[in-house]
Amino acid sequence: MTTTITILFFGIAYGMILYLISVGLSVTMGLMGFVNLAHGVFAMLGGYATVTFMNRFGVPFLPALAIGCVLVAALGFVLERTLYRYLYGRSELDQVLFSFGLILVSVAIVRIAWGPLAQPIHLPGYLRGEVKIFDIALPAYRLALVGFGTVVITGLWFVFERTMFGARIRAAVDNRAMAQSIGINTSRLFAAAFGLGTGLAALGGGLGADVLAIAPAYPLQYIIYFLIVVAVGGLGNIKGPFVAALAIGLADTACRYLVPAAGSIFIFAFVFIVLIWRPNGIMERR
Amino acid sequence: MAAVPSAPPAYVALPSAGIRLLQLAPWLLVACLPLVLPGYEPLATQVFVMILFALSLDLLVGYAGIVTLGHAGLFGMGGYAAGILSVHGCTDPILTAACAMILAAVTGVVFGVAMLRTKGLTLLMLTMASAFLLYEIANKATGLTGGEDGLQGVSFTPVLGLFAFDFRGKTAFFYSLAALFLVFTFVRALINSPFGWSLRGIRENDARMAAIGCPIMQRRVIVYVISSALAGLAGALQAQATQFVALHSLSFELSGNILIMLILGGSGRLYGAFLGVPTFMLAQDLLAKQDPANWFLGLGIILIALVMLAPGGILGIAERAVNAVRTRSSR
Numbered sequence: 309m310t311t312t313i314t315i316l317f318f319g320i321a322y323g324m325i326l327y328l329i330s331v332g333l334s335v336t337m338g339l340m341g342f343v344n345l346a347h348g349v350f351a352m353l354g355g356y357a358t359v360t361f362m363n364r365f366g367v368p369f370l371p372a373l374a375i376g377c378v379l380v381a382a383l384g385f386v387l388e389r390t391l392y393r394y395l396y397g398r399s400e401l402d403q404v405l406f407s408f409g410l411i412l413v414s415v416a417i418v419r420i421a422w423g424p425l426a427q428p429i430h431l432p433g434y435l436r437g438e439v440k441i442f443d444i445a446l447p448a449y450r451l452a453l454v455g456f457g458t459v460v461i462t463g464l465w466f467v468f469e470r471t472m473f474g475a476r477i478r479a480a481v482d483n484r485a486m487a488q489s490i491g492i493n494t495s496r497l498f499a500a501a502f503g504l505g506t507g508l509a510a511l512g513g514g515l516g517a518d519v520l521a522i523a524p525a526y527p528l529q530y531i532i533y534f535l536i537v538v539a540v541g542g543l544g545n546i547k548g549p550f551v552a553a554l555a556i557g558l559a560d561t562a563c564r565y566l567v568p569a570a571g572s573i574f575i576f577a578f579v580f581i582v583l584i585w586r587p588n589g590i591m592e593r594r
Numbered sequence: 595m596a597a598v599p600s601a602p603p604a605y606v607a608l609p610s611a612g613i614r615l616l617q618l619a620p621w622l623l624v625a626c627l628p629l630v631l632p633g634y635e636p637l638a639t640q641v642f643v644m645i646l647f648a649l650s651l652d653l654l655v656g657y658a659g660i661v662t663l664g665h666a667g668l669f670g671m672g673g674y675a676a677g678i679l680s681v682h683g684c685t686d687p688i689l690t691a692a693c694a695m696i697l698a699a700v701t702g703v704v705f706g707v708a709m710l711r712t713k714g715l716t717l718l719m720l721t722m723a724s725a726f727l728l729y730e731i732a733n734k735a736t737g738l739t740g741g742e743d744g745l746q747g748v749s750f751t752p753v754l755g756l757f758a759f760d761f762r763g764k765t766a767f768f769y770s771l772a773a774l775f776l777v778f779t780f781v782r783a784l785i786n787s788p789f790g791w792s793l794r795g796i797r798e799n800d801a802r803m804a805a806i807g808c809p810i811m812q813r814r815v816i817v818y819v820i821s822s823a824l825a826g827l828a829g830a831l832q833a834q835a836t837q838f839v840a841l842h843s844l845s846f847e848l849s850g851n852i853l854i855m856l857i858l859g860g861s862g863r864l865y866g867a868f869l870g871v872p873t874f875m876l877a878q879d880l881l882a883k884q885d886p887a888n889w890f891l892g893l894g895i896i897l898i899a900l901v902m903l904a905p906g907g908i909l910g911i912a913e914r915a916v917n918a919v920r921t922r923s924s925r
Contacts, residue, residue, distance in 0.1 A: 343715055394902065400714065401661050402901050405857055408850055409897030416891035528846060532719075532726055539719040571734050576727040580708060583720060587712040 313444055315562050321450040323557025324457030325519055328512030330537040331464065331549050332505020338481045338544015339501055340396050346407035347509060348527035348534055349414040354380045354510025355522035356418060359427045369432045373514045377507045384506025388499045396498075411527045419524040426523040449518060456515060460508070461550065468546050477501055481544035536579050542589025551590065621775055628764060635763035637879070639835045641872050642770040643828050646777050648856045648867035650824035655853065656862030657785055658817045659797030660710070663718060663849050664725030665825055667705075670844030671728060672698045672826025677745040677839035678738060687750045687759075687769070691830040698826020699819050701728075706818035710811065722846065729844040745839040759834070766835035773831055777824055782864060784820070793817055854897060860909030869908050 333347040357376030361367040367375065387410075395403055435452055438445040468474040479487040480494050488494050513522070520530055536556060541549030556575065563574045582590065628635055647669055654660040672694035679690045709720040732739045739745055752758040757765045784790050795803045796810055804810050833839045842848060851874070859870025882889040904911050 337715060343718060391898075391902070398901075400718070401655065401857075401861075402905065404661060404663070404718065405854070405897055406901040408854070409894040409901065412890045412894030412897065414894075416887045416889075416894060419887040419890070532722055532846070535715070535719040535722065539716045543715065569734060571730050573727065573730045573734065576723045576730065579723055580720065580727070583712060583716055584708050587716050589716075 319558030325516035327553035351513030358514035380510030381507030548591030667725030672829030702822025860907030
């Protein structure tokens with residue numbers, strides 16, 4: 309019983325982190341059709357920013373998180389305007405190579421600036437320890453992850469479904485030429501969406517610093533998980549990746565607990581089966 | 595907008611008899627290398643193996659237009675196949691290399707049939723996942739593969755019963771050079787065959803190829819299997835030359851690196867692998883010794899610059915230079 313709840317709980321917390329990081333990738337890929345392998349870079353930078361502001365400048369956890377999020381969103385915006393947008397029409401191979409190059413550069417810079425070791429995060433007191441709910445002790449950090457994730461996802465849903473900005477994005481995903489011809493400035497929209505996506509990734513990276521360790525190899529090590537979430541969830545929407553992230557978080561956690569000898573073998577096999585059954589993701593619209 | 599990359603040249607000519615003899619010259623020159631640069635045989639062997647590996651990737655990326663980020667999965671598969679066979683007593687190098695090719699080809703059939711029905715991001719992700727899957731299996735099956743420590747105790751009997759693998763690496767040098775020559779000849783014939791032309795057609799426009807009756811899925815799977823077998827051969831040669839199989843041979847890093855080596859030289863150009871691999875490996879040998887961070891930084895910047903400014907790699911730059919000179923002189 310306790311094991312089941314632990315797995316459920318840890319799996320959902322992990323899924324929330326995966327979702328926060330990957331949702332921006334899903335939206336930008338759906339919008340611009342850009343294969344951005346370097347998305348994990350922004351999550352890593354968010355993590356480094358959070359940890360650095362906390363450890364070196366003594367900023368509390370939540371403000372540090374916010375600073376990291378804003379800084380990385382700004383960086384994403386600038387990179388979109390200066391580099392990414394010149395590659396939208398290019399071949400998939402060019403996009404893959406470009407983003408792989410970006411990964412290498414970021415890995416090198418981070419290694420030079422912070423060294424090769426993982427950065428420890430010192431969580432504030434209220435996030436350490438455990439909280440008792442119905443006689444089951446749950447770690448406060450993961451509880452906060454779930455709570456925080458829920459808030460962000462609700463906000464994101466609101467922006468996407470109930471604001472003009474969200475409506476524009478949905479219109480551009482569906483039919484870019486048509487959206488442009490009714491007066492939506494898609495170029496500016498892309499930059500804004502890219503900034504938003506990278507900011508969310510930074511938030512996920514900072515929040516999840518205790519789950520996905522902040523080290524130079526971060527973008528190479530976890531990229532496959534972010535891509536899985538996007539591929540399984542489908543491009544250009546925010547619901548699909550949510551279901552996919554939770555499913556993958558739960559499945560991966562369950563596998564690690566129940567069959568530690570198999571590691572993540574099952575998860576990759578599972579993803580293969582899902583994508584052969586539904587090549588365009590589980591939320592495919594017809 | 596950046597310039598649209600020009601299409602690679604459509605045709606690599608099959609030479610006439612006289613020129614064909616002349617084309618053997620570079621191979622003979624390279625075969626004389628141990629006389630000039632003794633002690634560099636192991637590095638040269640590494641280069642040959644990687645060129646062979648990059649050639650197999652060029653069939654997919656350059657000719658069939660299938661971008662894969664998991665080609666190391668098949669390379670490692672070949673390496674482990676050869677290594678595990680040798681540990682269990684089957685130590686003839688050519689026989690184990692053949693077995694490794696068959697096993698890699700079978701893996702290629704399984705993954706290829708499953709993956710090649712998808713395209714775009716999904717295909718890219720599945721190629722990555724396939725290599726991650728094999729990596730995890732090799733990592734966890736420590737009894738068979740040695741896990742993270744790599745497979746040790748690999749050794750092979752002399753090639754053809756005549757040439758023993760020596761510690762200076764001379765046998766491995768000539769053995770892998772010979773294998774590379776055979777594979778190169780095969781790949782050149784393949785890409786000039788009607789099959790090779792249909793691959794280019796599929797790369798350029800698969801809907802039209804389907805409309806003129808080309809079985810696209812079948813062609814893509816076939817080229818994937820051929821490429822898998824060649825990648826497996828490269829892995830087996832690596833295992834035989836180094837008498838060791840590392841877990842790294844299945845890694846995402848290697849999948850990425852081999853793609854970079856190919857692109858650096860120029861993909862879809864047959865000779866790109868021969869330029870890109872030595873350039874990459876020499877630079878790595880020089881730079882990574884000091885600090886891996888510098889190497890990553892340099893490589894990343896080169897990669898971004900290559901995509902933004904010089905699509906087509908070294909050969910692409912050379913082609914444009916030649917074209918520029920031609921147009922000027924014809925004026």
